[in-house]
Amino acid sequence: MSGHSDRKLPRHVGIIMDGNGRWAQARGLPRIEGHRVGSESVRDVVRAARQLGLEAITLYAFSSQNWARPVDEVSGLMDLLRDFLQSERSEILDNEIRLKAIGDAEKLPPSVKAPLDELCAASAHHRKMTLTLALSYGGRESIAKAVSTLAADVAAGNVRAADIDADRFGSYLPTADLPPLDLVIRTSGEQRVSNFLLWEIAYAELMFVDIAWPDFRRQQLYRCLENYATRERRFGLTSAQVIDEDV
Ligand code: IPE
Ligand code: IPE
Ligand code: MG
Numbered sequence: 001m002s003g004h005s006d007r008k009l010p011r012h013v014g015i016i017m018d019g020n021g022r023w024a025q026a027r028g029l030p031r032i033e034g035h036r037v038g039s040e041s042v043r044d045v046v047r048a049a050r051q052l053g054l055e056a057i058t059l060y061a062f063s064s065q066n067w068a069r070p071v072d073e074v075s076g077l078m079d080l081l082r083d084f085l086q087s088e089r090s091e092i093l094d095n096e097i098r099l100k101a102i103g104d105a106e107k108l109p110p111s112v113k114a115p116l117d118e119l120c121a122a123s124a125h126h127r128k129m130t131l132t133l134a135l136s137y138g139g140r141e142s143i144a145k146a147v148s149t150l151a152a153d154v155a156a157g158n159v160r161a162a163d164i165d166a167d168r169f170g171s172y173l174p175t176a177d178l179p180p181l182d183l184v185i186r187t188s189g190e191q192r193v194s195n196f197l198l199w200e201i202a203y204a205e206l207m208f209v210d211i212a213w214p215d216f217r218r219q220q221l222y223r224c225l226e227n228y229a230t231r232e233r234r235f236g237l238t239s240a241q242v243i244d245e246d247v
Contacts (some may be wrong), residue, residue, distance in 0.1 A: 008228070008229035009052065009053070009054070009225065009229070010054065010182035010183040010205075010225070010228055011054070011055045011056065011179035011180065011182055012054070012055060012056040012057070012058065012178055012179040012180060012181050012182050012183075013049065013054055013056070013057050013058070013182065013183045013184075013185065014057075014058040014059075014060070014181055014183070014184045014185070014196065014197055014200075014201075014204070015045070015057070015058070015059050015060065015184070015185045015186075015187070016060045016184065016185070016186035016187070016193070016194060016196050017038060017041070017042070017059060017060060017061065017187060017213040017216075018186055018187050018188035018190055018194075018212075018213060019034075019187050019188025019189070019190075019211075019212030019213045019214070020034035020035045020037075020038040020212065020213050020214060021034050021035075022034070022188065022212060023037070023038075023212035023213070023214045023215065024037075024214075031073055032072075032073065032076040032077075032080075034212070034213075034214055035073075035076065035077055035080055036080060037214035038213045038214045039080050039083075039084050040214075041213055041214055041215075041216050041217055042059065042061075042084065043088065043091075044217045044218050045057075045216065045217065045218060045221050046059075046088075046097075046131055047091070047218070048218035048221050048222070049129065049131075049221070050095050050097060050128065050129050052225070053129075054129060055129060055130065055179050056129065056130040056131075056132065056178045056179050057129065057130075057131055057132070058102075058132040058133075058134060058175075058178070058181070058197065059131070059132070059133055059134065060134045060137065060194075060196045061081065061133050061134060061135050062077060062081075062103075062134075062135050062136055062137070063134075063136075063137060063138055063194065063195055063196075064103070064104065064136060064137060064138030064141050064195065065138065065194075065195065067107065067136070078108070078109050078111065078112050079111075081112045081116075081135070082111045082112050082115060085112070085115040085116055085119055086115060089115075089119055092119060092123055092131070093122065093123060093126075095128060095129075096123075096126040096127065096128040096129075097123060097126055097128060097129050097130070097131050098123050098124060098125075098126040098127065098128075098129070098130045098131070099116075099119050099120050099123045099130075099131050099132075099133070100120060100130055100131070100132040100133070100178075101116055101120060101132070101133045101134075101135050102132055102133075102134050102135070102137050102142065102174040102175065103134055103135045103136040103137030103138070103141075103142075103174075104136045104137070104141065105117075105135065105136065107136045108135065108136055112135075116133075116135075130177075130178060132175070132178065134196065134197075137195075137196075138195040139193075139195045139196055139197055139198030139199065139201075140195060140198060141195075142173060142174060142198075142199075143173070143198060143199055146169065146172035146173050147172075149172055150164065150169065150172050169199075170199065173199060173200070175197065175200050180200070180203070181197055181200040181201060181204045182204060182205065182228070183204060183205045183207065183224070183225075183228050184196070184197070184201060184204045184205070184206050184207065185207045185208075185209060185221075185224050186206075186207070186208050186209070187209050187211055187212060187213045187216050188210075188211070188212050188213065189208065189209075189210045190208070191208045203233065203235055205228055205231050205233065207224050207227060207228070209224065
């Protein structure tokens with residue numbers, strides 16, 4: 001019985017944390033205020049995920065395309081990231097969370113990159129949960145980079161082109177050390193993926209919730225996980241086959 005309910009808990013949840021700007025604007029506040037309150041949602045949701053025993057949570061914090069936003073908003077977001085890394089340092093270390101970043105970190109300002117690298121290294125041996133920040137991240141960019149590295153391995157004679165299959169290719173992605181992506185939640189009501197984990201999303205359950213990220217807290221996460229537990233994941237099989245496998 002407990003085995004059954006364990007199986008219904010996703011191992012790896014991805015969240016597209018959207019709607020900060022609209023949340024603020026609806027209250028007559030500057031957009032950055034939405035990002036600030038949104039960072040409190042991050043704290044609460046990460047804490048809840050750790051308590052629930054999720055193996056991995058991946059948060060879409062800043063896309064490759066978000067660099068094109070107004071400079072004030074970008075620098076405000078970078079300041080919030082820097083503050084988050086500082087204020088959550090002890091929480092992450094005390095709770096044996098491994099922090100990981102995916103995306104083009106070279107584009108990040110030193111005020112973010114330095115504490116990010118430091119905390120990723122300091123927590124690299126932790127095994128209770130992996131918190132991945134998708135920062136300066138794009139799914140297409142991530143796939144293109146993997147192709148480039150793989151092509152170099154083929155050219156060097158380390159990999160035969162004929163041996164490339166989905167598993168081999170996946171091992172070149174920065175998410176290769178994470179459990180399969182089970183569930184993707186997007187807040188704010190938009191129903192799109194916006195360049196998040198394109199390869200990894202193949203068989204993930206998708207959930208679009210009509211709540212802006214600053215209002216998404218642990219109770220909303222619990223509701224999403226309850227919904228997830230009711231879904232039948234078939235991975236291309238028939239329902240009868242899936243039920244057979246379950247017993
Ligand atoms: C998500 O909120 C946070 C980032 C993309 C960094 P938005 O800033 O996209 O908020 P909306 O979608 O404009 O309301
Ligand atoms: C996706 O949200 C990126 C993050 C949540 C970090 P966006 O607000 O950038 O996506 P679009 O522009 O609505 O597709
Ligand atoms: Mg948005």
